[in-house]
Amino acid sequence: MTSPTDRQAARPGEWRLETDADSVQHDLSRLVLTLVELIRQLVERQCVRRMDNGDLTGEQLEAVGLTLMRLEEAMAELCDRFGLSPADLNLDLGPLGTLLPAD
Numbered sequence: 001m002t003s004p005t006d007r008q009a010a011r012p013g014e015w016r017l018e019t020d021a022d023s024v025q026h027d028l029s030r031l032v033l034t035l036v037e038l039i040r041q042l043v044e045r046q047c048v049r050r051m052d053n054g055d056l057t058g059e060q061l062e063a064v065g066l067t068l069m070r071l072e073e074a075m076a077e078l079c080d081r082f083g084l085s086p087a088d089l090n091l092d093l094g095p096l097g098t099l100l101p102a103d
Contacts, residue, residue: 029082034089037075038100044068 047064050056091099
């Protein structure tokens with residue numbers, strides 16, 4: 001029979017959760033920025049499809065372009081603030097590949 005301390009010890013190759021405050025804050029900011037980047041890319045692709053289909057007026061197209069450009073700049077600033085690179089936001093999903101497509 002194993003003791004409680006034996007069960008709590010990490011086995012080689014086993015994933016461990018880091019619970020120190022700095023690690024949690026960094027990982028949470030990475031997760032949030034990853035989700036925002038995913039949504040930004042999805043919105044951008046939808047706008048490109050609508051543009052290709054001729055669904056946007058010139059005024060709408062200009063507004064969307066400016067908004068997407070500002071959002072991309074804001075994402076770069078947030079990544080800098082939290083010490084992350086855009087590559088850090090591309091989570092590896094194992095056999096499924098990465099979350100974000102390579103541009």
